Amino acid sequence: MCGSKTVHIKTFVFLDFETTGLFPEEPLNPLFFHQKPGDTERNASRLLDNYISTTNPRKAPRITELSLISISRARVEGAIAEIASQYGEEESASFDAPPTCPVVKLPCNVHTRQINPELDEAAWVEYGMRKIGKNALIYSRNDLEEKNKFAVEWEGVKLFLDQLPKPVCVLAHNGIKYDFRVLHAELLRAGLLQSNPFSSDIYFVDSYLMFMDLEKEIHDDLRTLTQIVDWRLVSTSSKDPASINGHYPAPEVNREDSGFNGRNQIFRSLSTTGVDETVKITKATWLEQYSTPKKSMPQCGTSNEQAK
Structure with missing residues (x-):
């Protein structure tokens, strides 16, 4: 008033x-x-x-x-x-x-x-x-x-x-x-x-x-992040150079275990990091994944186009 x-x-x-x-x-x-x-x-x-x-x-x-x-x-x-x-x-x-x-x-x-x-x-x-x-x-x-x-x-x-x-x-x-x-x-x-x-x-x-x-924006960003990642290219093995675990290696996991998948492992390995750290690790992984001449990094928002 x-x-x-x-x-x-x-x-x-x-x-x-x-x-x-x-x-x-x-x-x-x-x-x-x-x-x-x-x-x-x-x-x-x-x-x-x-x-x-x-x-x-x-x-x-x-x-x-x-x-x-x-x-x-x-x-x-x-x-x-x-x-x-x-x-x-x-x-x-x-x-x-x-x-x-x-x-x-x-x-x-x-x-x-x-x-x-x-x-x-x-x-x-x-x-x-x-x-x-x-x-x-x-x-x-x-x-x-x-x-x-x-x-x-x-x-x-x-x-x-x-x-x-x-x-x-x-x-x-x-x-x-x-x-x-x-x-x-x-x-x-x-x-x-x-x-x-x-x-x-x-x-x-x-x-x-x-x-x-208060955290709605953070959850929305994480939801978007998990949707744009091609999870088929993510490994749960800490020995894989393309692993999203980065500097926080996770133990070897049997991918066939019931109730377990790559996404669960990723969030387990990132559970001790903040949202900003999660984004940094993800970006670094994608850059590493698509840094070889054989693969191209997709443009943001264009799933079928390749980066020039």
Whole structure:
């Protein structure tokens, strides 16, 4: 609006749960279709409301551990600048040097609460059986039964959030489909929704959708890149001079192995490199592949013409 002042987020909070399981799958529900990257028509708030409206709180997973990590905006911006600096130094280094992942340490406040999910006997038995088969369930019944209930622990969580510099942005990966739905179900069961559990200057963001939108251009470029490569000319052997592995050789692989192909091997060998490195390796490989007099390099966008 005219005359309005932009207010920047002052604190970022990263939210994650341990729970008793997952939501029941509803494969025919259109809500569970994959979201499109860069969808300008998507309304995240309405999407969350729709998910909540189809959620039965009694069947929703229960929280067994709630963890929050808060960090100021200034520290996040400082970390971004530091990572950019480290990445620039890596770019100027020798191409023969193995790629490294920038590491930046950040001062954070960590808040964790373990919670008794208040299961009945049948649900505890089911949880125990599920825990045997899935390492993701890390807490036993004995670990959790001595903990406080969600309603008791929520007071401390709310105090933690209320004391942070505002505005606050709470981020959860795949939060709309999972974390925010779980939290809403817990607040509803505990009768805490009516007591205004969040102040008006606390906002929620699904980081999965955020990164999917931010990286749309990168994914589109990679899709184009994989489509223009003639994969029949790419070898999975590190001994082949035409191999796309370049300076990052991969182990010998049986091309006849079930479920394996050249494309899988390429992305496995490039999984430790960035997008820019991937493009560099691909270009170098093509130049090497078509550098002999017997072969010509196709013009960009003309699959049937040969370069003069």
